[in-house]
Amino acid sequence: MDEYFDALEKEISKSAKEYKDRTVTTIFFGGGTPSFADEKRVCGLLQRIRDEFNVSADAEISIEVNPASAMRDKLVSYRAAGFNRLSIGCQSLSDDELKILGRLHSSSMFVETFNNARNAGFDNINVDVMSALPGQSLDSYGSTLKRVLELEPEHISAYSLIIEEGTPFYDMELDIPDEDTDRAMYHETKRILKEHGFHRYEISNYALGAGDDDAYECRHNKVYWQRGNYLGLGLGAASMVDNVRWSNIRDIGTYVKELADAESSFDKIRENVEELSVKAQMEEFMFLGLRLVRGVNVRQFKETFGKDISDVYGNVIDKYLGMGLLQYAGDEENYLSLTDEGLDVSNTVMADFLL
Amino acid sequence: MDQSKIRNFCIVAHIDHGKSTLADRMIEKTGVLTLREMQAQVLDNMDIERERGITIKSQAVRMIYKAKDGQEYTFNMIDTPGHVDFGYEVSRSLAACDGAILVVDATQGVEAQTLANVYMALDHDLDVFPVINKIDLPSAMPQEAKDEIEDVIGIEAQDAPLISAKNGIGIEEVLEAVVHKIPAPQGDASAPLKALIFDSIYDSYRGVIVFVRVKDGVVRKGMKVRFMATGAEAEVVEVGYFAPGSFVPSDELTAGEVGYFTASIKNIQDTRVGDTVTDSAKPCAEALPGYKKVMPMVYCGLYPADSAHYSDLRDALEKLQLNDASLFYEPETSQALGFGFRAGFLGLLHLEVVQERLEREYDLNLVTTAPSVVYKVHKTDGEVFDLTNPTNLPDPSEIDYMEEPIVNGEIMVTTDYVGAIMQLCQERRGKYLSTDYIEQTRAILKYELPLNEIIYDFFDALKSRSRGYASFDYELKGYEKSDLVKLDILINREEVDALSFIVHKDGAYERGRKMCEKLKEEIPRHLFEIPIQASVGGKVIARETVKAYRKDVLAKCYGGDITRKKKLLEKQKEGKKKMRQIGNVEVPQSAFLSVLKLDNVD
Numbered sequence: 001m002d003e004y005f006d007a008l009e010k011e012i013s014k015s016a017k018e019y020k021d022r023t024v025t026t027i028f029f030g031g032g033t034p035s036f037a038d039e040k041r042v043c044g045l046l047q048r049i050r051d052e053f054n055v056s057a058d059a060e061i062s063i064e065v066n067p068a069s070a071m072r073d074k075l076v077s078y079r080a081a082g083f084n085r086l087s088i089g090c091q092s093l094s095d096d097e098l099k100i101l102g103r104l105h106s107s108s109m110f111v112e113t114f115n116n117a118r119n120a121g122f123d124n125i126n127v128d129v130m131s132a133l134p135g136q137s138l139d140s141y142g143s144t145l146k147r148v149l150e151l152e153p154e155h156i157s158a159y160s161l162i163i164e165e166g167t168p169f170y171d172m173e174l175d176i177p178d179e180d181t182d183r184a185m186y187h188e189t190k191r192i193l194k195e196h197g198f199h200r201y202e203i204s205n206y207a208l209g210a211g212d213d214d215a216y217e218c219r220h221n222k223v224y225w226q227r228g229n230y231l232g233l234g235l236g237a238a239s240m241v242d243n244v245r246w247s248n249i250r251d252i253g254t255y256v257k258e259l260a261d262a263e264s265s266f267d268k269i270r271e272n273v274e275e276l277s278v279k280a281q282m283e284e285f286m287f288l289g290l291r292l293v294r295g296v297n298v299r300q301f302k303e304t305f306g307k308d309i310s311d312v313y314g315n316v317i318d319k320y321l322g323m324g325l326l327q328y329a330g331d332e333e334n335y336l337s338l339t340d341e342g343l344d345v346s347n348t349v350m351a352d353f354l355l
Numbered sequence: 356m357d358q359s360k361i362r363n364f365c366i367v368a369h370i371d372h373g374k375s376t377l378a379d380r381m382i383e384k385t386g387v388l389t390l391r392e393m394q395a396q397v398l399d400n401m402d403i404e405r406e407r408g409i410t411i412k413s414q415a416v417r418m419i420y421k422a423k424d425g426q427e428y429t430f431n432m433i434d435t436p437g438h439v440d441f442g443y444e445v446s447r448s449l450a451a452c453d454g455a456i457l458v459v460d461a462t463q464g465v466e467a468q469t470l471a472n473v474y475m476a477l478d479h480d481l482d483v484f485p486v487i488n489k490i491d492l493p494s495a496m497p498q499e500a501k502d503e504i505e506d507v508i509g510i511e512a513q514d515a516p517l518i519s520a521k522n523g524i525g526i527e528e529v530l531e532a533v534v535h536k537i538p539a540p541q542g543d544a545s546a547p548l549k550a551l552i553f554d555s556i557y558d559s560y561r562g563v564i565v566f567v568r569v570k571d572g573v574v575r576k577g578m579k580v581r582f583m584a585t586g587a588e589a590e591v592v593e594v595g596y597f598a599p600g601s602f603v604p605s606d607e608l609t610a611g612e613v614g615y616f617t618a619s620i621k622n623i624q625d626t627r628v629g630d631t632v633t634d635s636a637k638p639c640a641e642a643l644p645g646y647k648k649v650m651p652m653v654y655c656g657l658y659p660a661d662s663a664h665y666s667d668l669r670d671a672l673e674k675l676q677l678n679d680a681s682l683f684y685e686p687e688t689s690q691a692l693g694f695g696f697r698a699g700f701l702g703l704l705h706l707e708v709v710q711e712r713l714e715r716e717y718d719l720n721l722v723t724t725a726p727s728v729v730y731k732v733h734k735t736d737g738e739v740f741d742l743t744n745p746t747n748l749p750d751p752s753e754i755d756y757m758e759e760p761i762v763n764g765e766i767m768v769t770t771d772y773v774g775a776i777m778q779l780c781q782e783r784r785g786k787y788l789s790t791d792y793i794e795q796t797r798a799i800l801k802y803e804l805p806l807n808e809i810i811y812d813f814f815d816a817l818k819s820r821s822r823g824y825a826s827f828d829y830e831l832k833g834y835e836k837s838d839l840v841k842l843d844i845l846i847n848r849e850e851v852d853a854l855s856f857i858v859h860k861d862g863a864y865e866r867g868r869k870m871c872e873k874l875k876e877e878i879p880r881h882l883f884e885i886p887i888q889a890s891v892g893g894k895v896i897a898r899e900t901v902k903a904y905r906k907d908v909l910a911k912c913y914g915g916d917i918t919r920k921k922k923l924l925e926k927q928k929e930g931k932k933k934m935r936q937i938g939n940v941e942v943p944q945s946a947f948l949s950v951l952k953l954d955n956v957d
Binding site: 031159160161162179182183186203204221223224225230232236237238239240245247272274283284287288291323325343344345346347348350351352354 | 882904905906907908909910911912913914915917918920921923924925927928931
């Protein structure tokens with residue numbers, strides 16, 4: 001593990017040289033569970049980033065924690081190191097459901113973690129919850145949501161479990177809620193969270209505050225959907241900088257070895273490098289932007305691509321406007337967005353935006 | 356050539372009883388070919404045939420056999436198609452022979468097809484002698500097989516050679532039997548030419564190669580010949596014999612001989628199987644009996660899965676037709692499937708063979724519509740026409756009555772399954788005629804069956820309900836008045852022409868219901884609810900609904916998910932492209948095929 005952290009620090013330093021003229025506005029420690037690792041090393045990484053990159057003073061700096069691993073001292077260290085946003089993978093507050101999911105934590109561990117986080121000074125906390133879990137009922141889901149809300153988090157990510165081929169769940173005979181229940185949970189999420197003063201700003205993400213108040217929206221994740229530049233560090237991390245996408249390799253041996261060599265180029269630890277064509281950029285602009293409730297900025301499309309959105313996507317837009325799945329909204333109808341019905345079937349609509 | 360040294364014969368057998376293997380062994384023993392030259396089965400040279408173990412295109416081969424009497428004999432073995440669809444072609448091949456070897460499997464005994472083929476041979480006045488094959492198998496019961504042949508068919512069988520074609524046992528005996536039991540031809544070489552066409556193939560260099568049995572007279576190079584039924588005339592360019600897998604030119608073919616000739620004929624339609632070839636300068640008085648123009652019995656629509664391949668399909672059909680005079684096709688358009696062809700076939704197997712060849716040899720991806728038989732529509736204004744495409748059925752108010760083709764069917768089945776098969780025949784509107792017990796464990800059921808009941812999945816149903824122990828054979832009986840209706844399928848309230856078909860009134864509900872159920876499984880969910888309805892005369896008789904999907908969301912899409920997410924969307928879009936657009940519903944190609952197989956054993 002230490003070897004990995006050493007390599008990661010080297011990657012940070014090396015990358016910082018490449019991007020020294022850029023300002024870092026958000027940082028996110030996630031993917032896997034950083035809270036399982038030694039907090040000294042984790043905080044050390046953040047320190048290294050702050051030392052070598054140009055990190056803005058008001059940067060949003062998040063870390064994902066798992067209730068089974070995030071003890072009080074760890075959280076205090078994170079906060080002290082400069083992390084200012086916490087994302088807790090709660091998933092459910094039914095211990096039976098957690099067991100089926102193979103989670104190591106219990107509902108009481110989650111509550112304890114949350115309280116520790118507050119006490120450590122975190123005033124921007126996200127909680128992940130999941131619907132459509134095996135064995136879950138509408139009641140148990142509602143109860144999870146309500147108990148989470150009693151803790152008054154600032155942000156909720158509500159995912160519906162999608163079982164994909166190739167995952168262990170796919171081959172298991174599970175008691176998955178039927179479609180109507182799944183659907184009801186999904187609507188229950190919107191209803192309950194609205195009641196508690198949240199607004200939905202992305203397909204699965206809700207932030208405290210009215211719709212025009214983006215204070216608690218996750219700035220980091222919005223970068224992905226608005227196609228800002230981001231640099232992924234560490235094994236398997238994905239990046240997009242200046243319309244080039246790539247991901248880091250997943251083989252730890254090579255990763256460590258190549259970074260130990262000061263002369264080695266990034267090519268050795270990067271793969272799937274793809275320079276995005278204008279066509280691909282337009283496609284991404286649409287299918288990522290439409291994930292946001294606010295939608296895509298029509299004017300920005302024109303500024304970016306030099307073409308009216310209707311010249312490229314007129315037919316598709318008309319089709320879905322007609323079906324009530326898309327709408328123009330915002331001041332001067334400057335945003336094209338999915339309606340509530342459209343958000344429910346967003347994949348179908350987005351697929352039509354591929355050129 | 357001395358006719359007394361010629362033997363023209365064929366081999367008749369039930370499928371799988373070893374006809375082709377015996378033919379191969381005889382060819383080997385007569386030494387025309389070395390072992391190395393032999394393909395596994397010389398006579399069947401099409402892949403499909405080999406895989407299915409059946410022979411589709413009739414061919415002939417000449418062998419030279421030195422008999423025990425010290426004389427050299429010329430054997431002409433004419434291979435016959437083994438399936439009921441090709442009944443007419445079989446009959447013409449038989450007419451080219453003087454005798455037949457009947458192969459009976461010692462483990463299976465006489466089967467429905469064996470009977471049908473033997474009776475056909477006897478009808479053509481052929482001398483038939485039996486051989487018992489597969490005697491080396493543990494389950495062989497040669498004596499029982501002999502007794503059965505005598506009991507059921509009524510031909511002498513006690514001295515039948517006991518052979519194993521596979522292992523080359525008893526082949527010599529068979530060859531001797533050919534010499535002694537099959538009569539020599541009795542033609543008149545000095546009479547005007549009279550030759551029977553029993554097959555023809557197209558060759559891109561030589562034009563049509565006509566396969567003939569010369570009954571009287573001589574055919575030689577340079578001679579002008581006339582095809583009596585079609586009236587076509589041509590000058591003979593080449594004549595010759597058949598060696599296994601090749602043609603051997605010679606100067607002439609005389610009375611009693613079997614061979615081929617070419618005459619720069621471009622159109623295979625001019626050289627119809629069963630027609631008589633004569634000398635233009637000195638024609639014979641009358642043609643050989645038995646010629647008839649074969650008419651397609653089953654029609655279906657053939658469409659390219661990708662409409663861009665329409666011209667490829669047309670070229671492929673053109674090429675297939677060069678060698679298959681019984682394949683009929685004409686362009687048609689379907690609202691649902693676009694541009695394609697309505698093709699006519701001798702039967703369902705013929706249809707399947709053509710379909711497979713188009714897909715395999717021409718690499719085409721096809722959508723086939725439900726096969727339809729030819730109905731006779733009598734309109735109230737007195738007009739009568741043949742209906743080959745259900746879509747063309749006039750409004751019911753214009754129809755006086757309709758007739759459908761009926762076949763005489765014979766099903767041979769072990770007694771255990773008689774009940775199940777009788778039930779099947781009843782479900783298929785069969786009219787029971789009789790049950791004949793061949794022996795204690797086997798019976799022949801005779802039924803009159805409407806052809807449209809057996810062209811869908813009757814063979815599959817027969818197989819599954821008898822665990823493979825039933826064999827079936829049929830011949831067209833004629834047309835009968837019937838209470839038929841057109842069943843239409845509506846997807847999202849739009850009629851889909853490619854799914855319409857004619858069905859008996861009593862079966863309409865059941866069939867409509869099953870089709871709706873099947874289509875419901877095949878049509879993916881859309882953003883809106885899709886009713887699938889079956890209707891007769893504008894009245895809905897069955898309905899299913901494909902519910903709208905209400906959720907199609909990828910919950911998580913962060914930095915590392917974007918590439919994968921795009922692939923998912925691409926897949927979704929690609930899947931849509933492969934579908935047929937009916938109104939605003941996307942229907943997969945498989946939906947059109949799935950409705951062809953509806954029988955399930957309840």
